Amino acid sequence: MSGKAERKSPLAPPDFPELPAIKGLGMAAGDAAIKHAGRNDLAIWTVDSGTSAAGLFTRSMLPAAPVTVTKEHIQAAPPRALLVNSANANAFTGLQGLADCRTIARATAEALGCKPEQVLMASTGVIGEPLPVRQIMDRIPELPKKIRPAAWQDAAEAIMTTDTFAKGAHAHAVIDGQPVTLCGVAKGSGMIAPNMATMLAFCFTDARIPGVQLHEMLLASADRTFNAITVDSDTSTSDMLLLFATGKAGHAPPGSVDDPRFEGFRAALDELLKDLAIQIVRDGEGASKLIETRISGAESDASARKIAESVANSPLVKTAIAGGDANWGRIIMALGKSGENVQAEHLLIRIGGELVASGGQRAENYDESRITRHLEGDEILIEAELQIGSGAFTIWTCDLTHGYISINADYRS
């Protein structure tokens, strides 16, 4: 825990937003002394019975213990609580790591009066170090008494590692004339030495949506939000996105996933997840610029996604933008290396809306000074129009700066 990342990201929003309470939901933070003294490292959310939940988890082949256990629990029983610790990932901790999760789930269930399978868990922090179970267990009995309806900022801060700001967002919809609220918190691409970035996001709504449909909606929304951001192309052992629906809003449940009554809800969920996802990019390690890469006219959406990933993950593109260098040759390189169908003669490339390439060569009226001016800002737009088909995809990333190296290389464990 180096303290290197204490300086707030220049791309941070001014303040943590005011998030409303959600019926059937409470939360609290606690200090198990895993992090620096005086900084909370435990967060709990409790939900009334009748709540459904859906989750998306890291695709890592070596997932952390709480990922394995939470996947199991979310299938086994309707949830009553989510317990999260930061500063230790309980990852690559073998059978002991799994046993530690079960111990904590039992204690939490006991404190709340529910079954252990009703407790979901997440951890983020150091990999390969045994979880300090005793420290966490000592704090569990007191957590239920501390629960309040909207302690969002406390909870968001407790799950931070070296995030430079706490991340929260909310959105609203109307279903059957009933107002519905969605709130969420996230932690992202800060590092906790000696460790990796982990993406955690926990979202809550008072909408009434059974688990199966909730999962489908979450999957669809995540596809173009949380699955459309990248900081350094690395994937944590611990990534987790959970959505809880307490069902208190007083409308009828959806008839199907694409029930038109839930159109507003689906849009609000998109909005919530996009807001949180972009906040994670804004806090990317060393980030000084937010980069939006829009690919259109590709053979398919899947092809557009691969091309967008190729650009957004290219260290040469990301360093050029960090340096404010109108180096569009690197975009050509990244488009070309995608392996996807890209045809030089049809390709249009724009930076900040200015055409830089068309007809297989530099655009006729190319004016580097206009591009350079755009690159001086902190929100950069790269567009490639392939003019082959109608596939489109947008990815958000940040630039690659000395800050990234400092955070990840200069610290010695």
Added chain:
Amino acid sequence: MSGKAERKSPLAPPDFPELPAIKGLGMAAGDAAIKHAGRNDLAIWTVDSGTSAAGLFTRSMLPAAPVTVTKEHIQAAPPRALLVNSANANAFTGLQGLADCRTIARATAEALGCKPEQVLMASTGVIGEPLPVRQIMDRIPELPKKIRPAAWQDAAEAIMTTDTFAKGAHAHAVIDGQPVTLCGVAKGSGMIAPNMATMLAFCFTDARIPGVQLHEMLLASADRTFNAITVDSDTSTSDMLLLFATGKAGHAPPGSVDDPRFEGFRAALDELLKDLAIQIVRDGEGASKLIETRISGAESDASARKIAESVANSPLVKTAIAGGDANWGRIIMALGKSGENVQAEHLLIRIGGELVASGGQRAENYDESRITRHLEGDEILIEAELQIGSGAFTIWTCDLTHGYISINADYRS
């Protein structure tokens, strides 16, 4: 052309090696004033008639003009010359770029008394800028007079962009009792602002091997050498690896690709390409450490390659090594994100030969100080033994340092 990369890589060999002449081959360098004044930017190699050639080319969907033309020429006729310019890639230059290549091929053919299709070409440097054809054309008539049998260093220096040292290597074999020589030069992952790294390698031998077999041998050798190195996972529009065989060594040609008489030759080719490939990594932008990642016991060689790539391309692994941080959790992360079959309980991870993880958790006698000592050196060895199958693959890369960011971000075009 920033001059930022002038300081020699700390991983550079002390001197350019003494490379012998090869019967039937000559070479020269020239100055077309595309680079800094006084630095050569043209190289020519001429080969006697009877020479065969094989090439491997960038997989970029947007290849540079000389890639397209050289692929065409190498199929059309036996080669007589290779003309290379640095400082302009002739990439994304549309129909004009192709026309420029043909103009240069015609002029070179005229100067040498051969057909235009017998001239192969390569370019490396700025993307999207028209090639200064006139400057190159002006130098072509005088090149034949300058040709000498072993001007290897001159030629190697002429193809450099921001490489910090010229790269050359040689190897030897015996075929049917006849000594056979192999020599090669390469340029690599230096940047020429405002542009990308390009990998060019040109190898020559006096062995007698028809084009078809030569191509197969080159492909096999490149697979575990040039295709087993990575600096930043980006792929240039201009990458090219050529092998010429003048056939002067006086042995009979191979009966087939796997003719046992050519076993020594194939081994020597492996050696030559590995030597050049690792020199490119040693000159990786900002490199302070050479990293060898050995994966063994994987489901298949292909699986081992994907896992090795996941580790070698991970910015978090590369920055940890740059910082001398014994952060093996990042190796776990990189193995896990590969998507390949990796089983925690069977996995053995070693750094510098020291066991750090086994049985799905930190190794019992893990001693960080021993790892830290290894990381203080400049040749780092990461091994992951999966104990699943017999697939194996080794990749070489370099660390990710402030130097990389400085070279690629700090310069403004």
